[in-house]
Amino acid sequence: MDVILNQIFAGLSMASILLMIALGLAIIYGAMGVINLAHGEFVMLGAYAAWALQTYAGFSIIVALPFVFLAVASVGWIIERVIVQRLYHRPLDTILATWGIGIVLQQLVRLFVGAESRFVKGPEILSGNIEIGGLIMSNYRIFVIVFSLAILAASWALMTRTEFGMKLRAVIQNRQISECYGIEAKHIYSITFAYGAGLAGIAGALITPLFSTIPTMGTGLVVDAFLVVIVGGLGSLLGAATASVLIGEATALFSMLLNDTLGRIAVLAGIIVLIRFRPKGLFPSNTRR
């Protein structure tokens, strides 16, 4: 029983990490149809930014978060302005271009920071565990779960309760008509891309105590996050949340029943089958495109 509870918690913890990474991706993909393979590198940049802030300025991760968000968001903004903006009418090519950007970012980090693994301390207040019976939950992981839910809520509010969100939804539905009403679609796209990148940065900063920080850390994450987005359905925030819980828990469950690798293989196979039968994901949005 305890084993199962602990696995459920491990699954939730993984789901929260996936959710934070996938959320930015879902927003970018949903809003502009851009498959951003550089997203993993944004996560990696966030992790390195957190590391740099901790080693050179002595910031704890939580204090560093707003700075990390701004830094990675501005990198995203520049990339959108210079490269991605020219490729909106060629969705397959955005896959390739963003992969190229990913290679460049990875190599830049390797050149200027080095290829060796970096270590970031978790915050002092959140060290330690909560134990309920046999269930052991690390405080930091609980914090990450709560924080990911907060980000989900904030993104949802941004999309539905602000003027910017309204403009974004208008542009998603019909770019030409929105431009007729004086909405600057280009501008909206840039900000959206920057926001998605910033979220990836935050995710990267938060996972530094849990993962090892190396230049290639993003490549594995981006594939998983992508599957979450596709399974969840195009541009659906709630879908992304559900899919990340589903995938996180399924991975934890299969890992317990089989082993880690076979668990991952089983989840991937399940996802392939799911995409085949529901290519629009579990929660397709109803907007016409």
Next chain:
Amino acid sequence: MTTKLFYDLFALAVFAVVIVVGVPFLMGFDGFELNTFARYLALGIVSLALALSWGSAGLLNLGQAATFGMGSYAMAMHLKLKASGDALPDFMGWNNVPELPLIWIPFHSLGFTLLAGLLVPAFVGGLIAMFMFRARIAGVFVAIITLAFLVAFQLVVIEQQGITGGQNGLTGLAPLSLLGWSVDTYDVSFYYLVAGCLMAAITVGLYLTHSKFGLILRAIREDADRTRFFGYNVANYQTVIFCISAALAGWAGMLYTLVLEFASPTYMSVSFSLAIVIWCAVGGRDSVIAAAIGAIIVNLLEGRLSDVFVEGWNLMLGVIFVLVVMFIPRGLHGLIGDLWKALNNQSHKQRANEAEPKLQPQPVKSGQEK
């Protein structure tokens, strides 16, 4: 003979002369240099295999490395058995495998190995293709499904240590003996073997793209629904090209194992698979010859430049790739085609300009005289 076919055959002839005569001559028939070049040629085959499915039919297969890996492992299994003789391959002993696994047994035979290297990838590619295309999956989803398959497949290969050698792959291979000829990979004859394979693969690719089959594939790429309304079974065509592309990739994989003398699960990594896409895009995905040349050029540059800029090379590759995607989406092939057209237009214009004064009276001058 159409102009396009003539143009392609001409390009093939020039390419063949360069590869068969030019390169060995430039390298001074040096076995070591030619071995490195043979590696690029083998990669050229996998790049052209991708051009067949991506360029002709518009199916971006991000899992090309998986079928490439199957071919390379098939060849490696045969050579490993040969190296071990009657004993069990060494890594199986380390993994406590008591006897030769069943799927290894037929790889004693070279004929079976060569067939398996082509047919197993084709079969697996065909299964995935049928699975996807019967459901009319297209565009981005093809890329995602093949990518997910690649990740899963690589995990399986690493996981099954007892059968595949796990993370280490298959090393310590015997040289291949083909019809009594023991293949020395540092010999000029081996280079010609790989070059011959590349030429054969290009010929197959050219034949396919210029046949009616290729025409229908292009129709599917442009508008799948319309092709369907004409009565063609789109899924079948897509499946067949996927199989052929997978078989060619398997072929390339077998040659690659011969060149490098080992097989490793890194051949099936996501970054290798996307590297294939990069070569194909740089060369030009519309033409099989251009795709092969793209692979050769990028790898040649990598071989030369990565010695000079050890860390900087990947950075440059990334920048080049982004620039290619942004500004010359049809690759070098498209760039040359555009330049050719522009030159032709200009010479036409010049001729037209020369002809103009004769045809037209000069009203301005006559006006001034009055």
